[in-house]
Amino acid sequence: MNKSDSAEYLARKRFFDQLLTVYGRKPVLEALQEKGVKVHRLHLAESNKSAPILDEIISLAEAKGAEVLYHDRKALSRISKNSKQDQGVAVDLVCAGYGEYKDFLANPPRKNFELLALDGITNPQNLGMIIRSACAGEIDGILLPKQGNAKIDPLVIKASAGTLFKARLLRCDNLAEALKDFQNELPDNQCNIYGLSSHADYKIGDSLPQGANIFVLGNETDGVSKEVSQLCDKMLAIPMNNGVESLNVAVTASLLAFRKVMAG
Amino acid sequence: MNKSDSAEYLARKRFFDQLLTVYGRKPVLEALQEKGVKVHRLHLAESNKSAPILDEIISLAEAKGAEVLYHDRKALSRISKNSKQDQGVAVDLVCAGYGEYKDFLANPPRKNFELLALDGITNPQNLGMIIRSACAGEIDGILLPKQGNAKIDPLVIKASAGTLFKARLLRCDNLAEALKDFQNELPDNQCNIYGLSSHADYKIGDSLPQGANIFVLGNETDGVSKEVSQLCDKMLAIPMNNGVESLNVAVTASLLAFRKVMAG
Known part of the structure; x- marks a missing residue:
């Protein structure tokens, strides 16, 4: 050519x-x-x-x-x-924001970008709500593997309240491979990968190291998969009161997307 | 007697x-x-x-x-x-946390308590998710009028992930009357009442005055009712990117419940 x-x-x-x-x-x-x-x-x-x-x-x-x-x-x-x-x-x-993660990796919109990565979100309402909150909040894109998450269907579109058509969705064939690319192929910056887990010792309020961040959200029942957990720099928990065991995954995504906005 | x-x-x-x-x-x-x-x-x-x-x-x-x-x-x-x-x-x-708001008002658990007040949450999944996040976060109770919100039904119980049975739910006959009581009957403290609205000029990241806070969440379509809006000290918006018009109401509730936790 x-x-x-x-x-x-x-x-x-x-x-x-x-x-x-x-x-x-x-x-x-x-x-x-x-x-x-x-x-x-x-x-x-x-x-x-x-x-x-x-x-x-x-x-x-x-x-x-x-x-x-x-x-x-x-x-x-x-x-x-x-x-x-x-x-x-x-x-x-x-969809202007719909594309392959490699294009994002080659040309990120800001140095310390923040991404959500979805590792088995099977409930379409959760997927739609995650897209809506990420699009409204301070998230630069959603790493969405072609397999293993809910398909983009009418329930997802409805729960996204129309934001699906403008959200930055970064498709990948395999989440683990894509995460390795983010770890290895950002020449000028560090990319921290955090898996969210209610059982983690490290808390979201603790200070995070400098660099770009990818927050991995796992399946509603089983959490982040073993293969992806092994790639994470740290597992992170959101501290909870009253012995509550977990938060809805779309709520967790929203808290991450808005954590700096809410702090003022 | x-x-x-x-x-x-x-x-x-x-x-x-x-x-x-x-x-x-x-x-x-x-x-x-x-x-x-x-x-x-x-x-x-x-x-x-x-x-x-x-x-x-x-x-x-x-x-x-x-x-x-x-x-x-x-x-x-x-x-x-x-x-x-x-x-x-x-x-x-x-349910240990289930009771009348007047008991809470007579004996609040801390001086600068924070409550959510529900003004027409008709979707049972939203109601359940709000209860779950409020119970897990830094919210001292949910003001729940006996009319106008979704009834406590199996969908609410499921979406609350069991937290319904331990959350602090403060029942009232009429939300406007209860809010007036909070404004007038706290002898030693000020109680600020905020209505959440995407269209408000005042933003959640702006500093709030000292005192106890009640955040009013309105109906999924119509927002906070006129009668209740008139009682609010201010209407508050959560700033959003990409022209997104609103957040899911359970997400809004969660952001309020966790805003101090996430800031660290």
């Missing part, structure tokens, strides 16, 4: 990395109704019978300048990746 | 104020399975057919030293106050 081909390739790759495919009639309609959401393509099954909600979806997509494509049922299934629930409709949204 | 009659009356009143009636077979079973929950009475409908879950409920209640009473269907409805969902079972739990 010559230089301009390569630049074009990277720009195209980055564009496609930003696409989030949402399926199902109501979820697609609601996504299209969000202000500020850009739409690349609307995909419809040729076999759809006409329905008022489809007319509304098509007119909203066209108003946003999207291409409208018709497919046979099999091709649509390949796009939605969920033929049981797509109801003959899928849409590719352009 | 002579002095000892009156003392006995007050002790009895305080005991009955602590009772929380839970109904329905699964909720009752789960409540009885919570460690540390004391049980006053188990109420059963005489018309119940025998069932393994009832045997389990009865044996757990007896193990906790509860009185087991049988009633006709009508009498049981009066106890559960929900004949459609009680499934012939109700239990009176003794």
